[in-house]
Amino acid sequence: MYQFFRQYLNTITSSIICDEEFQLIEEAFTLKAMKKKQFLLHEGTVCRYMAFIIKGAMRQYSIDDKGNEHIVRFGIEGWWMSDRESLRSLKPTKYNIDALEDCQLMIATNDQLNWVKEQSPLFFKMAHILDERHSIAAQHRIEASMNYTAEEKLKDLIKNYPDFLKRFPQNMLASYLGISPETFSRVRKQIGRQ
Amino acid sequence: MYQFFRQYLNTITSSIICDEEFQLIEEAFTLKAMKKKQFLLHEGTVCRYMAFIIKGAMRQYSIDDKGNEHIVRFGIEGWWMSDRESLRSLKPTKYNIDALEDCQLMIATNDQLNWVKEQSPLFFKMAHILDERHSIAAQHRIEASMNYTAEEKLKDLIKNYPDFLKRFPQNMLASYLGISPETFSRVRKQIGRQ
DNA sequence: CGATTCTTTGAAAACAGTCAATCTGTGTGG
């Protein structure tokens, strides 16, 4: 079950982890299965786990004053899900994380995570590469959400995450892009004609 | 001249750095003065330096297909400026960074930065705290740019960075918020009446 | 000062959001 993560770790770090070191990682994490619609994190609670998705799909979203859902991110195989701010600070989160499909996860608490970072140099390296990637991706998303029209946002989504279109319902993708489902539908039709 | 950074480092890490360790940091960095309107980074070139602003103000911006400037971030005393993606990957940047005021900087190349991270544990710790903060701030900015109206964006700016209003021209602040200068002006008037 | 840059204001146009109705597909229970 951890095999998928092992492969992932090797790819990210451009290395091959040895059995002993990988053993430490397996010890730090726990496997967890989640049914569709089950919650990993509820708004107002403290985030306890960092989760790695081995199989399935999830979403992280917040709910604003008017009751509207805003999907912050999706997660699929090979992605991490958590509210790091809450996880580290122990402050209650403003996000919800739930499963959009049945999921197989690897989870670890903040302490377990710190422990494995100390024990495994490759895991540590991975964490930093991910931080950097995350920071670059966030930058791109800021610019897209700020400067792109609805059409450009959708084209950008298709370009960067073509699989999302088949995998997630349009209204969720619209929420992720920060546009209305109606606009999403119209723009999609528009692009189809081009 | 490095005194300001020393104070900053102590505050961020909640520690007091000793003279020997701080000496290493001074060795890794170089002081650099910049006149207003001078460029630290030009679009299409490779970013060579990570810069810490001791005094002054800068901006990082990109230029889109239609020739419009989009300010990605401002930097003032105690902030870092660079395109980390380009710095690490050696790929040409799509950003410009220039001085909005006369500046006093501390700069280091990627190699020097890696060296000082290895040599100074406190500097290393600082780097990680900053990564995390940056990631949280980026998240906030994504949600703001996606879900806020022009009025909410401006209020958010006033709340988080009240000094910016006196320090930077409105058209640049508008660009930073992703709204037109005209809308900025109108919304500002609107808020003033409340 | 004079020149440039920045800000404000007005009017029109473009874009996206909202509301409401209809359509489509899927899955469930009778």
Place this chain on the structure above:
DNA sequence: CCACACAGATTGACTGTTTTCAAAGAATCG
């Protein structure tokens, strides 16, 4: 197996916000 219910997608009409264009007014700098 069919019928119904439900969630999601589409479409149209309307509304509201923001942009754009243009011009005038203020502020700043050499």
